[in-house]
Amino acid sequence: AAVESSDSEEEDLVSYGSPLQPLQEGERIKKPVPLQEQTVKDAKGRYQRFHGAFTGGFSAGYFNTVGTKEGWTPSAFVSSRQKRAGRTILGPEDFMDEEDLSEFGIAPKDITTTDDFASKAKDRIKEKARQIAGAVAPIPGTTAFDDLIGPSKITVGVELLRKMGWKEGQGIGPRVKRKPCRQKPDPTVKIYGCALPPGLSEGSEDEEDEYQPENVTFAPKDVMPVDLTPKENVHGLGYKGLDPSQALFGVSGREHLNLFTGGSEETSNLLGDLRHSKGRKLGITGQAFGVGALEEEDDDIYATDTLSKYDTVLKDEEPGDGLYGWTAPKQYKSKKRPEREIKYIGKVLAGFSLASKPSAPTKIYPPPSLPRNYRPVHYFRPVIIAGNEKCHLQKALEESAGKLESDPTHQGRHALSAAQRREQLGEPELKGPAPSVLEYLSKKDRERLKEVKQASEQQMKAKIVSQQSPKSRFQSASLEDAAHKWQTLLGGQLANAGSSDFKPFAKNPEKQKRYENFVKSLKKGEKVDTLERFFDPDATEWERGREREEFFRAASFYRSSSSALSSRFTRAKYEDDVDKVEVPRDQENDIDDKETAVKMKMFGKLTRDTFEWHPDKLLCKRFNVRDPYPDSSVVGLPKVKRDKYSVFNFLTVPEPTTSVTQATNEKIQESNSLKKPKKSSRWDVSDKEKEKKDSISEFISLARSKADVQQQPPMPATQECGTGTTETLPTVVTDEEKNQEEESRRPPMDLFKAIFVSSSDEKSSSSEEESDEEQQPTTSERESETTKQADVPDSSSNLQESVTATADSGISSLPTSKQELDATEEFGPKLPPAFSSGRFCRHLDRKEKHRKIRERHKTKKERKRKKEKKKKHKKQKNKGKHKNKKSEKDSSSDSTDSSDSLSDMDTTGLSPKELLRR
């Protein structure tokens, strides 16, 4: 209506705003949209409810939920071998609605002008910062081009200020009436070729300020803004890097570039200094384009910035320029507070001031020094009740202190050594250190042994000579020392070693001779120097040293092994020529021998096992190797490894590997079928025997016929040894001697296994009263038991003694030798030394029993064979008496003490042997 009136009536009225559109005739005035109907719709026209700014804004998703009608759609993870699912990295955009990504959302995808490009005027502060940065930049003045290119912007505040009359470069506030101090020279005064930066005009204004009249008020000084550039580099605080202007302008006068000239004014000062001192017109001309031919060349046209200008070491004092180091702040040059100066290196950061007094240094207390014998473990000393324990037990407890925590009488037993236990129990001491087994042998036997041994040694040492060359690379650094050491080590040991039987160098007879001389003289206790003459005279010094070392080692190893051997035997009480048990020196498969060898560093033959091994054909093909066994169907080892615990290893003369394998193959087969006796193999072999033992062939045939009838060849045969005939025995034994090797190769007889299992069972039932003390768990008593058992047959019957004493009683004395053995050897905890006699077998758990029985019977085989022969003799004699098995069993059940002890000896004596071999 007003418009209408103004339109119609007065022309001179001032009208503001734009007139409304004239109403059409007959049109009603639009009603304003009521508030409740002002709804928000999204891009697709859907209504959106507004929840309030803090409760989520507009509704999102499906009915204020998330996602779709179905809820979240889970992303499917598909990964296959060919298409491996990449690891998707989810950003915040993945969780945004599409509205958020629109133009007015929080993360617009469309291109909008950022404020870098939206401004109209220059920001003075930023420009200054940029100029400073430009001075620092590698090419000075590049930012000037930025000024030309990039649009500048001013903020609203600046615009308002400008409208209020503020000029750039002035301070804000009431105008002051004083002589204005000259503003700092602006770095932008530089003229860069074509560009005239805006600072130039300001600079010129500053020049004019000098002669302005007094009555003029001035704007307050512009405050230099705090440089708030964030620290983006990894330099230390305040470090600025090398000023390229300095480097470029070649400040030859300065020795060191001050890397720590912090702050922008510093830079400008530097630039000003430069300009004034050199008086050079800074510009792009000239330097950047090289020197003309006619121009006079500057010395430092290009960067003469060498590393020699830098300090590579932080020094205490810089003598030249009076600065306290090149990092010292200038304001402390006055040295008023020297102690602080000493501590302070570097520039005081803005907003910080130096403390007036130094903070007290934190005192550091050193950790207490530990006593030398301190152990960081607390252990309880066992309380020993005086009186009920003997003093040696106390000693033993002290040895094993730490392990013992509770009642020492029960647990301490395990910590005691056998000797200590024996002492404790008041047992008589065992026979002294057993001498070499070779001393038990007669002259004749020794010779025979030697023959066998030489044959074996020749095989063993076959390569010893050929090995010399690889060995020759190694010189022992201190031969003399080693030799002396060896000598002292061997001095006493060799005394009882029968050197004649040990021929480590049998392959090389000369060497062997030398070795024997060597050992002989060593026994006499000669000095090493005199021993030298035994060595090869025309060998080099080194070879001689090498040989000596070898001799020493061989000698000492021989000692150790022979003592190990001798410890398995005790001296026979009755001198008999017949009680020979052939023990060739081929036990290198035994672990303990190997360990001694390792300890003696006698690697080589002694630690090596060689087996036949059949690689797969395909493997050979893949390796491009011809199949070594083209016609064999076996893969891998044709047998399992040679059984370490079998008697064969103990007794066999070294043979070609294949024959051994065959033998062991059979053996394993048989041991697999342990429960069912396979008589055929045993008797087959004894057929072989028969060819040689014609004298007893009829016995064998007899025995065979019997064995067919009887599953268990009677034990009583052996038991009746006491009454057996002595006249037949020598022949048998001599036969045995002849056939030692055959026997050792003979596969084990399951027959005997059957015998032994059953007999041990029988005995355990029959002679329970006798084995009472044996079954006591203390090992010491067991030892005593074994010694007793060893003694019993000696007194009881000569005949038994003649057959078994050397082997069995010697074995039963094994606990002593075991004490000598290294404690680290792994004796199974379940295998007490003399415990595993046949009657105890069943107390052991099943598996162990199987294994042990098998092993035991293997070792027992030859002994049983002797008994068998005796038995055969007896059978021939007493055929009428013992026809049926029943009666024999009866007789076995009421066995005499002597025979029982004999069989005890058999069974008890064997296990230590096995243990030793383990």
Added chain:
Amino acid sequence: DGNYCLTCGSDKTLKLWNPHKGTALRTYQGHGYEVLDAAGSFDNSQICSGGADKSVALWDVTTGQVVRKYRGHAGKVNCVQFNEEATVIVSGSIDSTVRCWDCRSRRPDPIQVLDEAKDGISSVKLSAHEILTGSVDGRVRRYDLRTGQLFSDYIGSPITSVCFSKDGQCVLAASLDSTLRLLDKDTGELLGEYTGHRSTTYRLDCVLNEQDTHVGCASEDGHVYFWDLVEGSLALSLPVGQGVVQSLAFHPRLPCLLVATQGQVTLWREDTFQPEGDPN
């Protein structure tokens, strides 16, 4: 072949590195548990790895895919090796077997199982016609395919690592009694013995350098020890880190040494001993 470095770790992945630049080239994932050992083929086209998931995997280097996976071990696979032509993978496991897997055919079962060891296999090395295994039962076994023989040398203490010398004449065996022994391959004789380092718990590597002049072994005290091969004297102990040095390998031709310790692989050049790369 001296240009790449394979690391495998308890993050179930293998990583291929350029040790000279220290850049990770590729990551191979597919093992279910820790990867315990890895080896590359002669032509750098394939990688085999064995892990705690009892499987041996054959990888394609470029695609990063598992070409084949061999399952059959009953325990963790401690060590894997290619043969010379990368046709057979030989893997040793804690189940005391060494298995030879065929890379050519698709046979899922091994060509041959070498089950002579009494305890876990800790190390396997191959030459042209020999398989050398070191076992925890203290024996070094050498299977000679050409002659069809098995040589078993008793050392005594559990073997942690074995390797051939470059001339193929000797065998170096590191054992848990902190000793390295150099054995003559043919006779099994002890040629040298090297002590001074500490190796009592972990499976550590031993190496011979590229000219067989020195013997190197990792140690549990964070050093790598070097002995003169002939003299047997300690030539150098190289401080690498604080913890256990797990693995080390020589460049086949150049005096470069790769040392792995505590999730770090460092490359050492022998002339200056400046650590050059620090990947992983």
